Amino acid sequence: MKIKTLPVFITIVFFIIFFIFFKGLQNSNIYVPKSEFENDIPSFKAQIFDSEKKINSTDIFDDGKFYLVNIWASWCAPCRIEHPFLMNLSNQKNLEIIGLNYKDKKENAKKFLKELNNPYEIIIQDKDGTIAIEWGAYGVPESFLIYNNKIVKKIIGPINKDSFLKIQERIK
Amino acid sequence: MASLIGYYSLIFGFCFSLLIVLFSIKNFRNTNIFDNKIIFLTFMQFSFVVLSFLGLILSFVYSDFSNQTVFNHSHTTKPLFYKISGTWGNHEGSLLLWLLVLTLFIFIFLLRSKEQTKQYRILTLLFQQIIIIGFYIFVIKTSNPFNYIFPIPSEGLGLNPILQDPALAIHPPILYLGYVGSSIIFSSTLAATTLNYISKEWAKHIKNWILVSWIFLTLGILIGSVWAYYELGWGGFWFWDPVENVSLMPWLALTTLLHCILVLEKRLALTSWVVILSISTFTLSMCGTFLVRSGILNSVHTFTNDPDRGLFILIFLFCLIFLSLFIFFFFHKDKTQLSNNFFWLSKETSILINNWFMMYFLAVVFIGTVYPIFLEVITSEKISVGPPFYNKLIIPFLVPFLFAMTIGPKLKWIKSELRNKFNLITFLIISLLLSVLIIKSLNISFLLNSLLITAAFYLFFITLRDFFTRKFENLSQSISHFGFSLLILSILFNNILSTEIITNLKIGETFVTKKFKINFEKIEQKEEQNFKAIIGKFSVENSKGNIEILNPELRIYNQPNIVTSEADIKTNFLTDKFMTMNLVQNQDYFNIRYQTKPLMIWIWISVLMISLGGLKSLIKKKYEN
Numbered sequence: 001m002k003i004k005t006l007p008v009f010i011t012i013v014f015f016i017i018f019f020i021f022f023k024g025l026q027n028s029n030i031y032v033p034k035s036e037f038e039n040d041i042p043s044f045k046a047q048i049f050d051s052e053k054k055i056n057s058t059d060i061f062d063d064g065k066f067y068l069v070n071i072w073a074s075w076c077a078p079c080r081i082e083h084p085f086l087m088n089l090s091n092q093k094n095l096e097i098i099g100l101n102y103k104d105k106k107e108n109a110k111k112f113l114k115e116l117n118n119p120y121e122i123i124i125q126d127k128d129g130t131i132a133i134e135w136g137a138y139g140v141p142e143s144f145l146i147y148n149n150k151i152v153k154k155i156i157g158p159i160n161k162d163s164f165l166k167i168q169e170r171i172k
Numbered sequence: 173m174a175s176l177i178g179y180y181s182l183i184f185g186f187c188f189s190l191l192i193v194l195f196s197i198k199n200f201r202n203t204n205i206f207d208n209k210i211i212f213l214t215f216m217q218f219s220f221v222v223l224s225f226l227g228l229i230l231s232f233v234y235s236d237f238s239n240q241t242v243f244n245h246s247h248t249t250k251p252l253f254y255k256i257s258g259t260w261g262n263h264e265g266s267l268l269l270w271l272l273v274l275t276l277f278i279f280i281f282l283l284r285s286k287e288q289t290k291q292y293r294i295l296t297l298l299f300q301q302i303i304i305i306g307f308y309i310f311v312i313k314t315s316n317p318f319n320y321i322f323p324i325p326s327e328g329l330g331l332n333p334i335l336q337d338p339a340l341a342i343h344p345p346i347l348y349l350g351y352v353g354s355s356i357i358f359s360s361t362l363a364a365t366t367l368n369y370i371s372k373e374w375a376k377h378i379k380n381w382i383l384v385s386w387i388f389l390t391l392g393i394l395i396g397s398v399w400a401y402y403e404l405g406w407g408g409f410w411f412w413d414p415v416e417n418v419s420l421m422p423w424l425a426l427t428t429l430l431h432c433i434l435v436l437e438k439r440l441a442l443t444s445w446v447v448i449l450s451i452s453t454f455t456l457s458m459c460g461t462f463l464v465r466s467g468i469l470n471s472v473h474t475f476t477n478d479p480d481r482g483l484f485i486l487i488f489l490f491c492l493i494f495l496s497l498f499i500f501f502f503f504h505k506d507k508t509q510l511s512n513n514f515f516w517l518s519k520e521t522s523i524l525i526n527n528w529f530m531m532y533f534l535a536v537v538f539i540g541t542v543y544p545i546f547l548e549v550i551t552s553e554k555i556s557v558g559p560p561f562y563n564k565l566i567i568p569f570l571v572p573f574l575f576a577m578t579i580g581p582k583l584k585w586i587k588s589e590l591r592n593k594f595n596l597i598t599f600l601i602i603s604l605l606l607s608v609l610i611i612k613s614l615n616i617s618f619l620l621n622s623l624l625i626t627a628a629f630y631l632f633f634i635t636l637r638d639f640f641t642r643k644f645e646n647l648s649q650s651i652s653h654f655g656f657s658l659l660i661l662s663i664l665f666n667n668i669l670s671t672e673i674i675t676n677l678k679i680g681e682t683f684v685t686k687k688f689k690i691n692f693e694k695i696e697q698k699e700e701q702n703f704k705a706i707i708g709k710f711s712v713e714n715s716k717g718n719i720e721i722l723n724p725e726l727r728i729y730n731q732p733n734i735v736t737s738e739a740d741i742k743t744n745f746l747t748d749k750f751m752t753m754n755l756v757q758n759q760d761y762f763n764i765r766y767q768t769k770p771l772m773i774w775i776w777i778s779v780l781m782i783s784l785g786g787l788k789s790l791i792k793k794k795y796e797n
Binding site: 006007010011014018020021022023024025128133 | 483
């Protein structure tokens with residue numbers, strides 16, 4: 001009997017480990033350093049998504065209004081998960097959502113927005129990922145809440161219920 | 173063009189995998205003679221992987237940006253050396269390197285195992301092919317290094333500057349030789365278990381493979397650590413970063429396996445240990461690949477966070493684990509009927525003690541690395557496990573470990589008594605006195621430190637004495653153990669005696685302490701092929717009036733546009749002087765970090781010595797048998 005229980009037991013243990021790793025894969029996995037600073041937003045010039053026009057960052061952000069810069073890509077699975085929250089936030093009156101399309105193919109990005117709707121006022125393109133680097137982004141997705149040209153909140157990984165409520169609280 | 177050839181060679185190589193499996197199964201059933209066609213097929217498979225790898229290298233050399241991997245990781249202004257090393261400095265290329273080493277090793281294995289039975293060779297080949305096929309599918313499906321992009325970009329995105337470094341150019345290939353070497357151990361152990369083939373002769377034959385992968389793994393870790401020391405600019409050499417842990421875990425398992433296989437070779441005992449350790453060494457290597465490649469942990473080695481890749485490795489890894497569990501439980505027959513008749517004071521016991529200590533260290537490292545993931549999944553709480561955790565759990569246990577390491581090799585098989593008790597006690601007293609003396613003179617009073625220094629000195633003296641008294645009997649073991657004592661001593665004194673100063677200086681300013689004076693003389697600018705350098709000139713004058721010039725650098729790379737800080741290190745046999753400089757935002761000040769790190773070079777030398785011991789053992793086998 002002893003010989004039979006041991007393999008079963010060990011197999012179960014490994015299944016549990018497998019399950020945890022599997023779940024862990026879907027979590028955002030980035031260690032978040034706590035920063036309370038309000039940093040100035042970096043200035044940049046970038047191409048607008050699906051057009052030839054270029055835009056300066058100073059033309060996007062006005063004082064006295066909240067902006068949410070959201071770094072996303074069609075190939076990023078967690079972006080799909082946070083998308084409903086973005087759609088919900090896009091209905092807020094005093095908040096504009098700016099999309100930063102990160103290292104993406106235009107067709108895929110279009111398909112993504114067609115399928116899930118477009119929450120963004122403006123989408124800027126970041127083909128080689130350099131703008132994201134200047135923002136100090138850790139990866140995709142990542143969101144920055146901006147007020148008076150300062151970053152007041154940084155959300156690393158997908159927006160979840162918790163961070164969604166916090167954003168709502170902040171922009172009241 | 174090169175990409176195209178590379179891609180098709182990859183596919184052809186995969187087809188050969190299937191052919192090999194087909195022929196092997198046929199050969200396994202039918203005849204009694206090993207079919208030499210199979211060796212030819214393995215050679216062909218290896219050649220195709222080489223061709224594919226060359227294709228990728230050529231695409232990098234000629235900056236063929238129609239290839240997505242090249243586009244993402246290379247740039248025309250990059251020096252040729254880094255164009256080539258960039259081939260394996262990314263996810264896709266490094267997996268191709270895995271495949272290369274996998275196929276190379278199984279080919280060599282077949283050539284060098286002619287005296288083994290046919291069944292065993294073919295079964296090993298089959299298990300190895302399972303791994304190879306798994307990696308083929310992984311490469312072709314999720315990480316194809318030959319993806320085509322159109323329109324062809326005119327310029328690439330460049331390689332991360334901190335990876336543009338000679339040490340890091342050779343670090344992956346050497347580490348992979350170690351990791352992948354353990355795949356041969358894995359497949360051959362599974363084959364031997366299935367066929368009930370484990371014997372003293374088998375142990376002798378597989379020992380060489382264990383030694384080879386152990387040497388490469390040790391060297392690979394060493395190079396990575398040296399790189400971290402001078403490139404990351406914190407002046408440390410081991411950070412307990414998940415990625416480092418991931419290479420340390422297979423090393424611990426492999427080191428334990430190396431000791432167990434000696435027992436198996438001499439006494440036909442500890443067979444279960446050998447089987448379990450062989451399996452765990454390779455699964456730990458794979459687990460490491462999973463942890464760093466899936467992006468489940470974040471580090472320098474995370475190339476992309478692509479959940480598909482992570483999922484594939486995870487499933488593949490657990491298939492291998494369940495396969496080996498199945499084989500272990502259904503086929504393994506423990507041959508250690510002899511095992512119970514050894515006396516408590518014997519070589520067997522000391523090796524068992526060594527094993528349990530090693531397993532403890534392994535468990536600590538494993539838990540420290542994986543626990544944050546578990547916690548996050550279960551409670552969605554984020555924690556990070558840092559050096560204090562490892563230091564607290566590992567350091568105290570080093571004391572008995574070192575004592576066991578000193579006494580163990582003195583014992584004989586089966587039953588033993590301590591000879592030369594006089595010597596052993598004398599040296600113990602000498603080490604104790606010496607460490608008390610050192611502790612007193614340095615004015616630190618920790619019981620743990622003095623115990624640790626005593627234990628390390630004890631091992632140091634006893635192994636040193638062995639060089640003279642034991643002549644050349646078991647020299648390899650003496651070298652490695654001596655190296656280990658030197659390593660512990662160097663790390664200890666390095667930790668205790670290191671000093672560090674962090675300050676902000678303007679050009680022309682001087683910073684004065686009791687012991688020395690740092691003078692910031694000037695900065696110079698230099699243009700290199702793919703970066704601009706700002707070189708600071710500092711003179712450090714110590715109390716005796718000796719002046720040393722240090723030139724730390726800031727490098728501004730053009731593509732990607734990243735500033736890195738290059739440390740300047742002046743090394744001698746006693747101490748390292750280490751200086752880095754950083755920009756302070758919007759000011760004329762530079763942030764200066766100056767460190768003295770005693771005995772740094774001995775840390776590297778001692779690790780080299782440890783692996784040298786392994787090399788000695790490998791060579792000895794050749795002319796003695």
